[in-house]
Amino acid sequence: MLVSSVRSVVTPVAIVRLVLGWGAVVGLMFAGPALAPPVAAPLLVGALALIIGVILVCAFGVVHEAEHLARRLGDPYGSLVLTLSIVLIEVILISAVMLGPGEHSTIARDSVMAVSMIILNAVVGLCLLVGGLRHGGMSHNRTGTSTYLALIVVLSTLAFAVPAFIGRDGSYTPGQTVPIIVAVPVLYAFFLFRQMGVQADDFREVDPRLAVGTADSTDIADPDSPGNGSGRPNIEQVLVEHRAEVVLRIALLVVTVLPIVLLSHDMATLLDDGLGRLGAPVALAGVLIALIVFLPETITSVRAALQGEIQRVSNLCHGALVSTVGLTIPSVLAIGALTGQTVVLAESPANLLILAVTLLLSVATFAAPKVTAVHGAAHLVVFFVYSLALFA
Template sequence: MIARLRPLAAQWTTVVPALAVMLLVLTWGRDLPGWLVVVVTLVLAGSVLAAVHHAEVVAHRVGEPFGSLVLAVAVTVIEVALIVTLMIDGGDKSATLARDTVFAAVMITVNGILGLSLLVGSLRHGTAVFNSEGTGAALATVATLATLSLVLPTFTTSKPGPEFSTVQLSFAAVSSLILYALFVATQTVRHRDYFLPVSKQGEAPAPDEHAPAPSTRTAVTSLGLLGLALVGVVGLAKGVSPTIESGVESAGLPHSVVGVIIALLVLLPETIAAVRSARRDQVQTSMNLALGSAMASIGLTIPAVALASLWLPGPLVLGLGNTHMVLLALTMVVGALTVVPGRATPLQGGVHLVLLAAYLELAVNP
């Protein structure tokens, strides 16, 4: 029976990404009627599940921390393309789009994905254990990138408003790329052992003997299907965004809520993958996904929008307001206190989830 179910799973995870891309091509740039919005939403959800499946296949083949890096970078590259596309089409309304999207991604990953993973891992296994050296380095990099890119523009004086001057924006973009590249080199080459899952005794757990590594051909196929699924997720999210926008406006909510909803949709594959890893007592993999996604979101988005600003006529507002700066500072302080011991209980997971809830509540009621 199990042998029959596996080919069935392989079939739907192959068909859904292709269907999502076909639907994306047919609906791109068009106003969608209500029934088609429902269809797009269902296919989008299927693409999320398919993306998680193929990401786990690739991760199983290449091992950690390369597996989590593949998913984080793949999602972020497509997310960056979506942001730039929306900025080009959005006019003056897109001035704060990059800031809102990047900050939403940081709060969702560092508080949402990380907190949920710690909560699930600790409830299921008593204590969530991870490597504090690697996770601490990742959190420090996220804090630096977020401060340089999202906090400093509020206080600089070379240009009026919470904006960088051209020279300052160039510095932030180059610094983001350098820090992200340095972290990836540290994670995958020089200190790879800092980012591997650990057991309660602090040793790397034995590989899962019940799940043999897939062949290279299978992994390459899954990598291609992962790309298709993520293109479908982000593209279809953009397709339903007008419906989301109209719903947000009808409810009298701030326009920034649209970015939060889209960020939640785009980050669903990483969230599901992280929770699954936490259930298997591989919380370090979950931490790699959460912090790696936050880092990639800043480190790749800021250079991309800096380059796009050369031909975009409108302003590029990156500086956060006072409320969001307080939330960011509190998130980093709590994150540091969570990471230092190298283990966590449900309390730490709950604290991060409350911070995410506070961000979402203030997004609705600023």
């Protein structure tokens, strides 16, 4: 049983991806001095092309494992595995930058804001556009989507707006920091407890044809098998019957994601050098890094949209943002409190306006019984405006 699971999961293609990803990481460690700024233009372009190519190879590996897990576990569990694996590593990366040399008081704000705009406008907009063009209006589970958006509104407000009004110089005061460090993780933990428990059905597709597509047909075929009453095997049954495969795929997903984040970190230095020569804003580097880090989730989301699985798109995109803000904000505030660093979270008036428009548009979009390609186009225009604001 274990041997067959290993053979089915750890394929030659998966091994090649791991060798390429980790080989590139090791290679860049040794090539560090040669890539220290300023780098000759041909070497800079070549190194960036190589890094992005390896990242894309690893990203498709992550997508492959995530899709297998999603089919095996069903939503919301399958989507949650991919979301948490990427978001946790993103949080570690931001924390590592904060603990490193130099002044990084706005790194969390800039990173989370970029992620928010990319997920809520670029990725969601693209998914709604391609899905709507292919399938027309797509029905989603409004209870689950509303839950995501409720948390996104609250967490985004706590992260970017509240410090500007009750904090000091864009930061929470020491007396305000501790309650935020406690309240945000408690809210996020309560959400996960409900999502994986009694409210799990709120995050599944409303179309029965799509819902059954997320589980094994052999599991659904037996009406007498123990489950949750909706024709799906419950998560405990799946884990008992397929424990080895699930553990192996999760492990392989994580070790394939790690090179993406590590290479993205190395790529930041090269991007800063290149963008500096072009006179581009420094914030653009953060946007590009966020795009690369969330590339696996983006690919998976677009594929789900092309299949008409719009609730899975919401699970991946909105779930990723809830996890990002819910884990990043308390982590960086705790690091700031322990190390004495200032953590600036308050956004500029222009970005706060764009964020408010984004949240209002998101609520309006997913309040409708069906989402369409026009909704997607509206989100993409807002992302275009955010891109313009970067150069203002």
